[in-house]
Every structure is written in structure tokens, then in C-alpha cells.
Amino acid sequence: MLKPKTLILRTAGTNCDAETDAAFQLAGAETALIHIQNLISGKVNLNDYQILAIPGGFSYGDDISAGILLAVEMKHKLTDALNRFVADGKLIIGICNGFQVLVRTGLLPGINRSGSDTPEMMQQTTLAMNTSAKFECRWVDLETEKSTCVFTKGIKEQVYLPVAHAEGRFTAPPDVLEELESNKQVVFRYAKSEYPHNPNGSDVNIAGICDPTGRIFGLMPHPERFLMKWNHPRWTRLSETERTRSEEGDGLAIFKNAVNYVKSHGK
């Protein structure tokens, strides 16, 4: 089968696009880095692609709050294209700033309240300032939840990934949190609740969530920064045999899952 086509969305301030591109290519996708101007102008059609990735960075400088300007732009200028993309059962992943964007568009968690076929695009949760009140870059232990998420199917129960953000504290009203649990939309949790294990103070240690279908996924940690085992901050502590075994990092599986899903569903 042909390689699944992945659109990696860029705009002013996007800065994790190159490594997200590398991740999808290593996973076996065909990729294109596309500036949102080209989607808005119609030069590029979103629906020619099977996967949409919104990488990390500081879109439009994170002015007002993280991800909001890009979210507004997507919501109001790409409404039809996005609705069709989602309705066709295609995949969306937002990493860090991309997760912030998805939350602010309402595509995540995307709990359907109106019974309508198209996404409601209503913001139901938020990613607030870290409780430490500063930008922090560190590696965190994650627990993989049993969720509907197609990106994390069959991956390890414990995953180690880096975070690097100032606005990553996932928070939501109690009823939304309850629904997330009952719909199996919580994908990753920080392994422990105390700082710095939960690096931002997220509610119930949530690090990543998906929509009810499991096809839209957002997370604060950066799987695209752990594609090679030597990205692990303690790889030099591994034994000689472990050091020379596989070269793959924990993060790659997420991108491979996306590629395999598209291949097997022929989307």
C-alpha cells in the first residue's frame, strides 16, 4: 500500500516541525510541511492527506495564551475542511503547542453534547500555566492508560518522554473529567502526582487525551524527541549489551501506530 500522507502544519512560531517530520518519515509516512496560509488560500487541500500533525512551538508567539491564535484561525478559516477530515475518520495528533491548539479548538476532548455529526468545536478543558509558574524542560515517567486512542495501541505500559512547556497544566470541570474517564479518553498520565513527576500540576495527572473515537490525540510530552535510544537522558547508564541493541526510542511507536492504522483502514 502507498505510504500514508501526513500534513505537518506550520505557522509563525512553529518549531518542532522538523523532528515531527522525521518521526513520521521514520514511521513510514509520506510527509509535507505545510504553512497554514496555503490551506487557507486553498493552494493545498487538507483532505488530500490522511494524518494531520500539529507540532510543538510557540504559534504566533503564544500571544494571549498558548495556541489560541492558531486555534481560532483553524476554527474559523478551515471549518469545512476540518469537519470533513474528522468525519472521514482520519487522524489528528497535536504535540505540546499542538495539544494546546486542539484543546482550544475544542477538537479535544470533543465530547459530543449536541448529538450533531460534525465536531462542536467548543472548548471544554484547558492547559493552564504550570503550577511552578515557569517554563521547564525535563523527562517524565508516563503510565499508558487503557484508552480508545489509536496512537498508543499496544505500546509499553510505562513510557519515558521529555516535556518542555510553561502552559501544560491540564484542567477541566469535574463532570468533564468524569466523562473523560468513562469514555476512556485519558491516554497518558504522569506516573506520580507530586512535582516534578507531574511537572505542571495537571488534574488527575493527565498528560495526554484523545477524542471519544480515539482518532484525535493530544499530549504535552514530546514523543518526536525520543526517536533514537540515545536521546534518553540516561542511555549511557545502560549496560554494554543494552547500549548496542536496538536503536529505537520510546516515542517512535506512537507515529508507527498512526501509520499502521491508516494502512489497515485504508483511509
Next chain:
Amino acid sequence: MSSTVKEIEILNADNTELMRISREGTLSLNLNEMQTIQSHFDGLGRNPTDVEIETIAQTWSEHCVHKTFKSMILYSEEGKEPEKIDGLFPTFIQRATEDIAKPWCVSVFSDNAGIIEFDDTYNLVFKVETHNHPSAIEPYGGAGTGIGGVIRDSLGTGLGAKPILNTDVFCFGMPDTPYAQLPKGTLHPKRVFNGVVAGVRDYGNRMGIPTANGAILFDPRYTANPLVFCGNVGLIPRDRCEKSVEPGDLVVSIGGQTGRDGIHGATFSSAELDDTSENLGSVVQIGNPIMEKKIVDALLQARDRNLYRSITDCGAGGFSSAVGEMGEHVGAEVHLERVSLKYEGLAPWEIWLSEAQERMVIAVPPENLDELIEVCQAELVEATVLGTFTDTHRLQVFYEGVVVADLEMEFLHNGLPQPVKEAVWHPPQHPEMASRDKAVQDYTDDLCQLLASPNIASKESVIRQYDHAVQGGIVINPLVGVENDGPSDACVVTPVIGSRKGVIVANGINPKYSDVDPYSSAAAAIDEALRNIIAVGGTLEKTALLDNFCWGNPDKSDRLGELVRAARACYDIATAYGTPFISGKDSLYNEYRDTTTGEQRAIPATLLISAICVMSDIQRAVTMDVKAPGNYIYVVGNTYAELGGSHYFGIHGFIGNNAPIVRPDKGKLTMEKLSTAISNGLVRSCHDCSEGGIGVAAAEMAFSGGYGMSLNLDNIPTGDKSTADDILLFSESNSRFLVEIEPQHQQAYESHMADVPIGNLGTVTDTPNFIVNGTAGRRIVETSIDTLKSAWQSPLQS
């Protein structure tokens, strides 16, 4: 002549009047230079315009042309024949690189950054700059635009490199300085510290460039003159490293709009600060990292489509320097009314000199203009045609059709008379401190005090605020060990994801040794930078250096004498190690004058050496944290009684007179042997011995790895038969390392290192106990790694 441009009356000015013009215009030109300008215009039979004299002042500024490093120096030193040095830069820096003659040096000292080979597809560019004066006045803006500026240096090298790594080194006053002791008009060191860190963080993180290497130093003499070194490494295709300008090419500015910000930055940085400098708000620029990111995104696409022939950044001196430099060998014509402005009301000279950030100038063949503008528009970046490169060999500037400047390129670039300066060096004498072995039973407190001294203490609270993992290439983090919090000697990144070829970046800086001898300080800085490269798995063979001199006023003969000593060390040590300089920079006049008391303070003579090494296989990298109990700890290299300027003397209030010297023949052999031992897989961990000596290095290795150590000073190889415990434990002799060796590799390691002095100090233990026995058999340190770690982590936690 237009009413917006002024004629500067210099033809009939006497010397006093010439200096008044220089001073009141913040031109930073001395009398000789003003007279040279006067006689040039006398020959033309007219006065210069404000635009012309400002252009000359920027181009001739210390900041832009490095005149001290090109001066003729009459140097004298006690007991030696006076000496004439025809330029410190050609004599000691450039000549070192020429003598070393490494074939992998692609471009040195000529472009905005040095270029070295990386792999079959790419080269690397590397540049470190300072942004000291602006950071003293407005720490956040000054530091942010410092990093922004050096990123544009990479982008302005060859036809543009992709920025892949930042490195930052800061020098501040003591964080606990009482407010009452603060020099008039200066900001508190803590405020400078926080502002600088935030400025670098917000700019670097937004640009998506990992900041993975750096250092922070403290000394009271940096209070009024903090130092902010910002460095950037870039990746550039091998066939995009050369630039040229053809007459007829368009002068195109890319990026931000021009405002009144940062006017006179180049000349301001060539003057001393005083307690009124804080009023010079307009000399500090305002940064916008997202604008710069957009420029990078647009320009790298335009580069790959071959749309322009040359590029440089608008840094100090703004358009005047950028266009003047690019058009040096052809000529240029610029129309200032075309410049896109932030707001109305700027005089032509202000537009021409503005150091508004995030602007690049490129030379575009006219047939490529439409495509270039299309690329820029797609990235929401402004591109403006300002004029044309010509074949007139003149720099001609117009404003609304009127000539506002018309200068010969030859005079502008070569008219500056070579200054003659006097330099003298008197070795200082400081009270000497003796070994405390007779008076002291136990050195545990000394060790804890050293770990807690601000220069050595953990910088984790700062490092975590920088994104060091963006771009997905980090291999050796700035923080390593079982809890990701030990101090790595250097960082390693793979700029091409999936490739095992790596880049190591490290630094060396030892201003305390300058109090004894700037020669030792400079030599030690090179040795330390190289040790850090070797310690993570690099090689001397593939390492290049950058020099950044931050000094006091070089017009004072004693300060200049120190500079001569340091520059001479650069030649001696770099050639001995075979590691060439590829780029460098200097920031002089780092002095503060209290206008009420007349008191004058200079910073300590400070040389930062930054090192970059291409590593062929990152799988051979090692870190400094101990890995397993039962392994042996060896010291590599001789220890001498060299504690002059050491931290151990410092905590007891002494400077001393025996600063560590570099013995480059021995040092080179040590580093080469150790480097091959590491690449052969014989070394489990490695840490360089620097501030605080063997004691601090061993403690850091132990608590970073989470295991104890049991060590014995008996086996330390010495070059001078030193036996005093405190000297052995805390001496800062150069070219030394501590390594961890697994028992199964002990024999292979020892025979590999046969020509190098090594000593087995003891073992890694499966307990938290950290124990050191002295030469007389008594226990001189007994504590736990938790105590040591907490001493090291507490001081700069927030």
C-alpha cells in the same frame, strides 16, 4: 541639502571642538580618528553630513572593526626587552590557525561565523558574541537580543545556516550583594541574573533552538559590568558556504521594521559605563523571536532555491554596517525612504543606524526578486528593495531623492589609522597561603563549602528553563546521572536525526587565574574547554576553538598588558594542542566609573574559550556520573601544588601566586590517550578536574551516579612531590581527569595509558558514604553523597 540631514561643521574645528563632536554624538572616536576624518573631508572641500560621520563612526567602532586587536602595541614586561607587536589578532590568533592548518577549516575569521566540515552533506558554523553593555542596563532585552543577534550571525554566514544549538555563559556580581554596596546607577546582580536568564530563555525557546551548554560565574567585579556571552551553532549545506555580490544585484532587507531602537549600540559598547548609562535607553534593542523564526523559515527556503547571492545580518550599526560591508568591493546605492518603518518621524541618519532587531540584508539578482517576495510572503515576512549594488566603489545614500551620504568604500573600510598603544605587564604579588594539614583534621567542611560556592553550585534551576531537547537531537544533556541532575562536562547533539555523527560543544573560562597571570588564565581556559570535549568522548584532532575576550579599558597600559599576556597564551597553547581558532570576538571597555567619587572599576580579565568537536560515532559518548559499585576511580594526569586563584584559596580569603599552568606537551598526550581509551570502550565515566580539584570532581561523580566512593590520596601522581592532603585534594592543576574503570577493563586501561601518569584512587561503593583517606593514612573526608549533593544543590535553587 535636505532639512532632515545636517552638515557637521568639522573643517574649521580645533581639537577641543572635534572631541566635543565625538563625545556629544556618542561617536566614540578619538582625536586621531577625528583628525583623519577632518583631513579626508578637507581634501573633498566640504563638511560631512550627519549620516556620513555616523556611518564612519559605526564602521570604525571598536565593536565593528576590533581596532585594539589590530593596533601596533609597544609592550614591556619586567626583565625583558620591550617588544613591538603588530596586531594581537594577526600575531596570536590568526597566525595560530594558519600554523595549525587544519584541512577541515572551511572559512575562518572572514564571515559572520567560522565554518568547519561536518559530514558529506553539511558543514557547521559556530559563533559566540557578547551583549554586555545592553544587559547591564536592560537585562531581559539585552540578553534576548544578544542571543537573537548571534543566531543571525549563523543565518548570515555563507548563504545562511540553520541554527541548531545555543550556548550561553554569564558572569554576574555576587547574588548576595547588600543593596547598600551597589554602585550608583547599577542594577542588583540578582535582578540582572533573573533578567538575563529570562531573556535568553524566552528568545531561545521561542526560536526552537536547544540551549544545551553554558556556565554562570560570579565575582563582585561583574556587578556594574555583567558579561553575557551568547553562542550559536548552525548547520549549512556544503555548497552554500560562499557568498558574492555582483553590481546590479538588489539590496533587499528582510524581516522586521525599523524604529528608533538600538541607535548607537556599536559606539556605545565601545565606551565605559558610568552611573548615568541607565538613561541611555535607546541604545538597547527590543527583541521579537517569532519574527526571527519567520525570517529563518523564509530565508532557508530562498537559500535552497538559490534566490540570493549574499547575506549578512543587521547587527551593530544597522544598515550602515550591513550594506557597507556587503558592498565593500563593489559599491552600493540605498534609498532610505523605502525602508519600512515602525513609526514616522525618523531622521535619515536614524533609519540608517537603527539597530532594530530581526533584519537581514541580502543581495538578490533582479530576475529572482518576484520569487523571493513570494517565498517571503508565504511565511508572512516583509521583503523591501532598498537599492542596488553598484560598481562605483562608493557608498551612496539617498533620502527622498537627495544625497545624504556619499563615501568612498576605500576610505570607509581602510581609512582608519592603525592605532599605536602602550602595554605593560607587572606580575602582581599576593599573600601566599600554606597547606592547612597541620591545623585541620578533616576537610569535609571545606569540600561542602566548595560545592556550595556559587561558581561550582548546581545551575539546574536555570538549565531547566531552557529547552535543551527541541529539534530532537540531544544525546548528552546538560544534566546527567541517575536523577538527571549531575553537571555534564559538555553537550552532544546529532543535528541530522538518525545519523550517529555528533557535535560536541564545551567551554572553558577561568577569570580568577587572571588575578595571578592572564597568561595562565587563558591557557587554562583552552585546556578546560578541551578537557570538557575529551571527557564526553571527543578528540583533539577534530576540535576547533572560539575566543571571546572581555576586558577593561585597553587604552590603559596595564589592562592592555594583561590582554597581551592572554593573547600570547592563545597562540602558544592552541598551536601546541593543534586546535585552531575559527572565529572570535572582543568586548573591551568593561569598566564602570562612579562620577561622584571618580572611582574606576574594571572586570577581571575574562577570556571565554568555546570549543566545538565533530564526533564520528555518538554511541562512544560517556557521561560523568559513576555507573556501578566495584568500579575503580583513577586520576589521569599529574597534580602540582597549583592553588593560585583556586576556589580553595578563595574560600579562605587568599589569591596566592601559583596559578595552574598548562604543560601542553604532557597535556596533549594525556588527552589523546584518554580519548582513545574512551572510544575503545574502556572508560565507564569521565569527569574533568577543574574548579575545586579532585575533591569536587569526585564528589560530583559520586552523587550524580548515586553511589559512594572510598578513595585514597596516596596514589595521586604528582609532578612536584606534593604530599599535603589539601593541596592534593583541591589543587586545580590542568590536564587532569577522573575516570571510572570496570575491573574487567583495568588491565587494558592501564596498559593503554602506560605513557601517562595515572593513579588508582579507590572504588565506587554500594553505600552512600563518601570517604577520602589522606597520605598519612588519616581519614580527611567522611560524609554521605546526600550531604554533598544538598550542599551543591541548595545555593542557587530558585
